[in-house]
Amino acid sequence: MHARSKDLAQFFSPRSIAIIGVTRKPGAFGGGTFLEKLLECGFQGNLYPINPKAHEIQGVKAYSSLLALPETPDLAIVSVAAHTVPEALEDCARAGVRHIHILASGFSETRTKEGLELEERIVSVCERNGLLVIGPNCMGPYCPSSSLTAWGAIPGMTGPVGVISQSGAMTQRLTEYLCSLGVGVEKAVSMGNAALLDSTDYLEFMGEDQKIRLIAMYLESVKDGRRLLGLAREIGKEKPIIILKGGESEVGAKTVISHTGSLAGEQRLWEAFFRQTGAVHVRSMNEWVDSILALSQLPAAKGNGVFLVGGGGGNSVASSDTCIREGLDVPLLSGATMEKMREMVPVAGSIAGNPLDTWRTYDDPEYLKRILELGYKDPRVSMVVVDRLIPRAAFHGSGRNHATPEIIEFVKARQQGKPTIFTVDYDGGDPDLTSRGMTLRAELCRAGLPTYPSLGRAARALAHHYRYHARFS
């Protein structure tokens, strides 16, 4: 029997949290860190540090045991030494605490006899007592709308994304990364060894969560492949599922064993999984974020024809190559479009067509709007990529006027049905370029217009976006 959705909901909206194993010594990572972060992020419910020797920790009244608490907490975070975790779980059962996040590590991921046995004991205690457990060896649940952002991305920002991950570091980085670009996370869970609740349980739960419109997963392994396949197939029709699969190589797969004590599974089985479900398969943190930006914010694309708007002949050539390599098309524009475009684009130093190469798009917002309008009206164009230039010492006077608010307003009003994204190249070691470029990128992203630091990353994200909608829209 699988955990039911209402059972899991409590993990993400606890009104009270006990933290079992909080030392008075500041600094070391553990229960104390969670207490500190929950206080910092303004968690509204009751917090109960459990420490048999302390009366108060970080200004919060401490309790000697779970049984001494004035209420039954909605959630317990277990952060004691591995060998005492089974005992802590027995305490939870006695105190009537059913929702438990085991932060502690030292179980199957250690590949030691002791660690494996301890994990078996955890499973047995929990099954016997009907306890629901996230972990062990993980960062647990995250839900900004409940002020449950104990891993520190402050302010947490709610939004359309659900995250299910076998890696705490990846979950933390992803939530922070998305948040910095204006895409909020409704719920996330770092599930570690997933000794009891597995990715499929969280997937089913997030599939039913109306606030979640897209699910991002970092998976190293899965216990019930058939169930994952069935769920991904069903949920994927409604919500894009974007999966970063860890352990694809032999070495990666070996590392998986050390990381979460699980088996990564055969590469060809995963390939079949992606083929059969239409889940989006990404291969790095950046590709993960890039695809989430596109699939959470853009309208469905009706075709794979991209209109490339920018400047610099060599750039245009390389950009076309990149799009084609990613499975997109850079179509010839229609006769009517070309006729109007030739009137607008000088013969020398520019190239009318697709890609469009004319520096004036960087400087003159009215001109850029007229150009974009041509693309939006051309039936051969399904998506638009607009390059934005940061003024550089190496270039001559271009990019002085981004007129970003004006362009944002225009694209948001006009793009209907033709996903429009931006590229801003600010890589390198020039602080001014980096700061301006990052700011412009974030400004566009936060306005709901996905913006990428390179055409390569933009094209990959658009290709994922197009293929998802070609299959399910």
Next chain:
Amino acid sequence: MHARSKDLAQFFSPRSIAIIGVTRKPGAFGGGTFLEKLLECGFQGNLYPINPKAHEIQGVKAYSSLLALPETPDLAIVSVAAHTVPEALEDCARAGVRHIHILASGFSETRTKEGLELEERIVSVCERNGLLVIGPNCMGPYCPSSSLTAWGAIPGMTGPVGVISQSGAMTQRLTEYLCSLGVGVEKAVSMGNAALLDSTDYLEFMGEDQKIRLIAMYLESVKDGRRLLGLAREIGKEKPIIILKGGESEVGAKTVISHTGSLAGEQRLWEAFFRQTGAVHVRSMNEWVDSILALSQLPAAKGNGVFLVGGGGGNSVASSDTCIREGLDVPLLSGATMEKMREMVPVAGSIAGNPLDTWRTYDDPEYLKRILELGYKDPRVSMVVVDRLIPRAAFHGSGRNHATPEIIEFVKARQQGKPTIFTVDYDGGDPDLTSRGMTLRAELCRAGLPTYPSLGRAARALAHHYRYHARFS
């Protein structure tokens, strides 16, 4: 007969430059921009703006024609309307000016009958008079050690790189990008339509230039494929040649015609070219820069075994996958190494091995040094990748102490024969993260230690580095 090296040298160290076609109106791109930039970058030689109607432009005495100059300039930059370029070249011939950079565009790249004819006339005038021409339709020569940095990357920085490019924008971006990461450019040339001097002429020249240790090329086409093959084969043995090939896709190839009026050539011929020469084939600006960093700064790699040092289990798994995907190996460490490592790495929350996952490497420089020493001594390790973490709101207290100077000193002293690179992930929209990450990356790069913003980019660059040396070292 090919242009001889001493003939080309004068392009890069002119003691006097005439700029034919400088308007008094500021702002518009053209000869005036070059005059402005040459003044800005402190060009030491004489500058002669040519304008029949002006006495002075930008504070510099102007002349009515080339023949009115007090000396024969070493270089003429031609920036007049396309149809008057042949006449300007006749003037050059009469005045004894042999080295000419045609900035003007409006020739074969326009695909018009007029443009094609004009380019033919240019070729004919130049051949008849023995003129050496860079261009037309290009940004021309660049040489920081001669203060010839007219496209504005101020201060230009000299170094081991030579750049040959059919795109001005790509050349400008590359030189600025490298310079911002502490890798200087000895000479660069943006050659545009290459109506007379072709990539092979510049390649031969830079092959003989003792100051140039690595040659970066952006090529859309080549006139004499056989000569390019022969030169690349010979020069490539001594100096890595890193080529970004534009026009690999059909659409890209069409854009090439509009950009520089040339034919991109068949993809399979280029594939054979790369196979036969061992030239490094890159596919984006970032990959170009990333490979140049590695191949210009790192010692030769003796094998493809990488030791990955970092933290975050999921990261470690994904990093292994990425390295393997790029053709690198992430070998098991030797028994002796593992024995020592197990004493240093805690069992819970960390993973001893390769990849090594232990957060302490971020905080404790002495510890990191001991870890690196293990890798340097292990015969199975040929290269090392060290992840550096920027303190993030989402993480708990790691990365507080980068101790960068200490680590830099250690790696530079110790890495002998085992190329060591760094990764710093600072992507996203958080200004503080970006600014610290970019600064740390630039600091490491400028110290001669290639540093990349993602493991994916690092692994690709290392793979290029390894393969080059496997073939030629």
